[in-house]
Amino acid sequence: MTPARSRRPGAPTRTERGIPEATVARLPVYLRALTALSDSGIATASSEDLATAAGVNSAKLRKDLSYLGSYGTRGVGYDVEYLRYQIAREIGVTQDWAVVIVGIGNLGHALANYSGFGTRGFRIVALLDADPSLVGERIGEMVVRDFAELEEIVASDRVSIGVITTPAGPAQEVCDRLVAAGVTSILNFAPVVLSVPDGVDIRKVDLSIELQILAYHEQRKSGEAALPEVPELPATMNGLTDLPSVGGGVGA
Numbered sequence: 597m598t599p600a601r602s603r604r605p606g607a608p609t610r611t612e613r614g615i616p617e618a619t620v621a622r623l624p625v626y627l628r629a630l631t632a633l634s635d636s637g638i639a640t641a642s643s644e645d646l647a648t649a650a651g652v653n654s655a656k657l658r659k660d661l662s663y664l665g666s667y668g669t670r671g672v673g674y675d676v677e678y679l680r681y682q683i684a685r686e687i688g689v690t691q692d693w694a695v696v697i698v699g700i701g702n703l704g705h706a707l708a709n710y711s712g713f714g715t716r717g718f719r720i721v722a723l724l725d726a727d728p729s730l731v732g733e734r735i736g737e738m739v740v741r742d743f744a745e746l747e748e749i750v751a752s753d754r755v756s757i758g759v760i761t762t763p764a765g766p767a768q769e770v771c772d773r774l775v776a777a778g779v780t781s782i783l784n785f786a787p788v789v790l791s792v793p794d795g796v797d798i799r800k801v802d803l804s805i806e807l808q809i810l811a812y813h814e815q816r817k818s819g820e821a822a823l824p825e826v827p828e829l830p831a832t833m834n835g836l837t838d839l840p841s842v843g844g845g846v847g848a
């Protein structure tokens with residue numbers, strides 16, 4: 597009989613391929629840094645260069661990349677194009693992902709107007725809203741469509757990712773409709789915890805939490821300046837620095 601697999605307490609959670617979730621959360625950051633290096637015509641980069649471009653320390657970067665089987669060449673560094681391809685393949689952005697955005701208010705408009713998704717492998721196929729006064733509005737090359745068309749759009753465009761930018765109240769109902777229609781990944785901007793069935797991935801973007809983390813660091817910095825001897829913080833608080841950034845989440 598196969599023994600039940602249990603996770604060692606405190607051990608990092610890992611994906612099915614054995615890559616720690618924290619590493620997966622940093623891969624889009626590396627991808628963005630590599631794209632910038634590639635756009636500047638740089639063909640190879642040392643782990644230090646790459647770490648600086650990505651804003652992490654080089655030991656962490658080397659460890660992360662080792663999970664992809666990428667170790668660079670001693671004295672030369674990493675092949676920028678190849679590493680970019682490896683990371684894109686790992687994240688799954690070598691293919692085109694169809695995305696719908698639900699709730700085209702202030703935030704929905706801002707996301708709809710953002711042109712950076714396409715170059716990162718995400719194709720916005722529909723902007724949906726329940727407000728009839730918004731339906732038919734043109735935003736760039738797209739027209740806001742009625743949320744009632746959701747099921748038809750998800751099926752015809754093979755949509756796998758849904759972005760929720762509605763108020764908190766209707767967010768769970770919108771989420772349920774997305775899931776029932778066949779969407780299996782959700783990016784939620786609404787300030788509410790959504791429940792999804794097994795097999796559906798959900799990410800929450802909350803700028804106020806990110807700001808609170810910055811406030812914590814600010815307080816710590818000013819505390820250190822004012823008081824020469826600041827007591828050591830518990831390890832769990834120090835771990836806050838390992839949280840993935842919001843920017844990585846939305847690819848902005």
Ligand SMILES: NC(=O)c1ccc[n+]([C@@H]2O[C@H](COP(=O)([O-])OP(=O)(O)OC[C@H]3O[C@@H](n4cnc5c(N)ncnc54)[C@H](O)[C@@H]3O)[C@@H](O)[C@H]2O)c1
Pocket residue numbers: 698699700701702703704724725726727730743761762763764766769770784785786787801802803804
């Ligand atoms: N995560 C963050 O960091 C962050 C930052 C800003 C705003 N927000 C949140 O994002 C959400 C949107 O903010 P906003 O300022 O754009 O709000 P908004 O009121 O301008 O827009 C919300 C839109 O959702 C639509 N809507 C409402 N119910 C719907 C339904 N059942 N189906 C489809 N569409 C529906 C409305 O018609 C409206 O157009 C809010 O929940 C807000 O709290 C999050």
